[in-house]
Amino acid sequence: MGASLTEVGSKLAGLMFIWGTIQQLFPYSLRKRIESLWHRVENYFYPYVQITIEEFSNGKINEIYSQVSTYLGSKSVNKDAKFLKVEKSKNSKSFSVSLDEGEEITDEFQGAKLWWRSYMEKLEDNSTGRRPNNSLPMEKKSYTITFNRRHSELVTGKYLKHVMEEGKAIQFQNRKQKIYSNNCSEDWYWYGKGMWRDINFEHPATFDTLAMDPKKKGEIINDLIAFSKGKDYYSKVGKAWKRGYLLYGPPGTGKSTMIAAIANFLNYDIYDLELTSVKDNSGLKKLLMETTSKSIIVIEDIDCSIDLTGKRKKKKKKEKETTSEDQEEDSDSSAEKESENKETGKLTLSGLLNFIDGIWSACGQERIIIFTTNHKDKLDPALIRRGRMDMHIEMSYCRYEAFKVLAKNYLDLETHPLFQQIQGLLEEVNVSPCDVAEHLMLKNASGGPQICLDNLIQALKEAKKKANKDSKEAKGEAKQKSKKINKFSTKLISNFSSLQKLWK
Ligand SMILES: Nc1ncnc2c1ncn2[C@@H]1O[C@H](COP(=O)(O)OP(=O)(O)OP(=O)(O)O)[C@@H](O)[C@H]1O
Ligand SMILES: [Mg+2]
DSSP states (O other), rough: OHHHHHHHHHHHOOOOOOHHHHHHHHHHHHHHHHHHHHHHHHHHHHOEEEEEEESTTEEOHHHHHHHHHHHHHHHHHHHOOOOEEEEOOOBBSEEEEEETTOOOEEEEEEEEEEEEEEEEEEEEEETSSSOTTTTSEEEEEEEEEEEEEHHHHIIIIIIIHHHHHHHHHHHHHHBBOEEOOOOHHHHHHHIOOSSSSEEEEOOOOTTTTTTOHHHHHHHHHHHHHHHOOOOOOOOOOHHSEEEEEEEEEESSSHHHHHHHEEEEEEEEEEEEGGGGGSSSHHHHHHHHHHSSSEEEEEEEEEEHHOOOOOHHHHHHHHHHTTTOOOHHHTTTTTHHHHHHHHHHHHHHOOHHHHHHHSSSGOOOOOOOOEEEEOGGGOOOOHHHTTTOEEEEEEOOOOOHHHHHHHHHHOOOOOOOOHHHHHHHHHHHHHOOOHHHHHSOEEEEEEEHHHHHHHHHHHHHHHHHHHHHHHHHHHHHHHHHHHHHHHHHHHHHHHHHHHHHHHHH
């Protein structure tokens, strides 16, 4: 293709010379006629269009260039390209392949054939030997794409969009995941570094290593898949493309681990939002606006982060002596939210509700919000109602199914004669997966799985004994209490009847 195009090009140059001569010799009307004839001849001999995509456009990085580069790199591996370049940037997980200078590949799209070529031109000023603009690199890189004129609409409409989307998706998959924190000093913000500080996210948790009921796990995975593929659905039903998950349960049951597993499953970044570091509602909004799409915003231990429960409002209203039962229940009313904002000028429940599903919450796409708590009952119902927290996931104590996952992960065991005994004990005792996992850790090489399982059984038996003792004590206390109450009430009744007698 390259050689034939060059030949045609030199022939065209000759014809151009003839056309210049004609322009000088002939009158306007005749020239017009010849011109249209010329275009037909030109299209007949050279029916191609060429588009150039440069690395820099008007002194700024041209985003399309890098996406095209990634796309062509991915295509080139299976094609006939001979000269490729391999690069790895600080922010990518693995290396990326791209076409070397002068290399060509062909691509096909909906029946259209396209020829891509990579160019690099040295940008040296002949007189000084220096680059013309110090802020730009020494070379001008570009790609050209050549295609038949009849495919112009397809290429500019669909094909280039397809190239950009594929390139972007490959770059997204290849990037290093980040975890962002807003818990940074004021200076950080004033140095112009934004409101979030990031580091690479390298948590190894996956859904395979997460110990929980397999049915529940399956439901969560399906929900996440439906969400991540739901772009068209969300736009069809007119909803912002986001989803909220509430993870609740006792300490050590895997809530934080689940967040890491979700992030790894979807390849999303995490924004770990520390509410105690947020000054007011507008600060919260600014933080939201600085988050990116395809990310998870996490608020851990939401019940402890800040007093956002309905109780704070109740307390305030009591102080003002304006409380009424009905008003307390209706914590979601907008008038109430408004007044709360004005009263405090700080971070409020209404600010947080707006953060989750106010108009501003749609400033990015494909976003997940996760709250975790040990005490679901302490949270304001408005905060966790469906639509805000769409799925409530209980992370519970370790039962047999969850134990089997841990045993496989930690000890490579799928079955063992001691499993049956452990199953029985796990039905009777409430222990967190965290505690079970601790006993399954092979602390020294000579230990072996048998010792770990023995240790676990021992610990479970002790926990069972303690639970029995505690419940006996609790029963005893309750008995004592009821005895006291009975005694007190009999005394009260006898006093009352003697009073009655006296009265008579
Ligand atoms: N369901 C689980 N599956 C696998 N590992 C678990 C699970 N639950 C706990 N673990 C292990 O226990 C450790 C603590 O778990 P994690 O931090 O996820 O608990 P948590 O529910 O977030 O606790 P907290 O309420 O105290 O924040 C983790 O490092 C993990 O190794
Ligand atoms: Mg946690």
